[in-house]
Amino acid sequence: MAAGALAHVNWESCLIDPQRDRALETYARRKMGIPFPTLRYFTPVPWLARALVDLHPEFGLLMHLDLHQADVLTLVVSQENSCRFCYAAIRMLLWAQGMSEARIQRIERKLSGGELEPKTAAAIGFGRHQSRVGPQRAGEARQTLRDAGFGDAEMKEVAFVVGLTDFMNRVNTIPAIPSHTLERMPGQFHMRLLRPLIKRILAKQRVRGEATPLGRPPAYPYGRLIEAYAGLPIAPVLGRTIEDMWESPILTRRAKLLMLAVVARGLGCEVCAIEIGQALRQEGLDDAAQSEVLSHLDAPGLDDVERALVRFARETIWYEPAVLQRRARALRDMLSGPQFIEAVGVASLANGLCRIGGAMVMAHP
């Protein structure tokens, strides 16, 4: 299988070295049923590696949204974000489920040609809007979903799948995780032999979620977002990911909050900005200092790492892969390996959460 519609997208050489972590790999294999080789790139930051496994929607996180529709959304958003890795991964997933390359191409043609049933068209329109425009005017995009017949819970799941894909796309694009292995897999003889087995495993592992109580919402930012998902299995998993990110000692909480604040400002997410502003005040950064950082991406009180992270965070909002990867390389050269990977994770999560938050909280009447 070729790189498909993203064959023209320039992709730099990978910025990070894989490191094996047997415990994490076993965890991923149990949850997904198949090995997750690229997890090795992220093992130095355990919360991020776990998030890449736990937040996969098809493994028990969706209760209402059709799984095929979720796959199609992932395909469209990955294409919008020019993520060669995720695009190859979702095409590989479709192939493993039994679709031929010709059928996948037919689906892609339908997606760009507009011959879609109204619900799929609305979901795809929403995904494209969130990726191209962000949370601004999310109310209109949300209304389009409602008009097409989506209920509240189903809309939340659409927003989650889109935001999560925005997160995954950045996690894999920023460090230029190699996509060629995935792109070549369907053409390999042994993969063709294994395909029926992979199909059976995926069919067994891809399960619908069940109603799950939220428990305690995160005390730090994004509490309102998590509460908006209360009752769905997404809420506790997303909440735990956010809590684990705060607990991780690799980058300071203040540095992470600054990155989140920059992404919220860049995307115009008012809800995220308010919550993050409160948390930054708890970290000792008053309103004037916050305003200085967010207006100019610099302030006298920032240390060199914070300054670099703040500037990098804005690069992740709208980007072209190769340009972003070159700028990420400069950041990598000034940070430790785990710091760089955590920076990738925080910036990516910020982009995903702001897009989900903008759609589900900010746009909510």
Next chain:
Amino acid sequence: MMPTLAVGAALVITAIVAGALYRQWRHTQVLRAQLEAAAADLQHLQQACARLAPAGVVQRLITESAEAERTAAAERKVATAMFVDIVGFSAISERLEPSVLVRVVNGYYQRMSDAIDEHRGQVGSYIGDGIVAYFGALQPNPWQCGDAVRAALAMRDAIRAYNVELERDGLPPLAIGIGIHRGVGLAGLVGSRERQEFSFLGSAVNLAARVQALTRVHQVDILITEAVRAELDKSIVLEPMPAERVKGFAEPITTYAVKGTTADRRD
């Protein structure tokens, strides 16, 4: 005899039908390949379009009907407009052979465009020796003024480096004037039905053009308005210029010359 003839005839008919079916299958394969290539081109175009017009406009162009696109092909936004041109271009153009002039101008365009791209701006159009660029017109960019001024500083450095090359080739050096202003305008695709291009329209753009013309009056290379200055951080070193009246604006316009950054001064 009869059964043999019948079998022979059946075989011939079968061969003809099989041949026709094979030709049809080949024809279908070719058509499918062409369709796939066209679909891939369409996808590339959609993505390329997103780099040429505001994201919201592209989104609407794709999802809405042809009738709707005529009314929805622009959106109101706050963006920063930059005008650039070569000082004394007419005199230079008269002195150089056309082929040399084209080479010099193309080198100038390339360097200016690279500096604009590098700082997240978009070249709107080339007008003669002039360039119109926008920051924050395609996607929201709260840091558009800083990006525009840093792009202008990068353009100043690029021209200095280019002049070293031109001098080595025995060609006259270039000097540029840059005007920058931020304001509300309409961003979108404008033009006739046959030819449309991305543009940012409004008095903010006109003022940026007037400010660029003021670089000649104040004998400086980069001028910005108060609206841009208000958004800049302290690392940009500015020098206030006397307010000047410009065509189309009732009040005199206060501008600031961009001298450099505090980091440059330390160096």
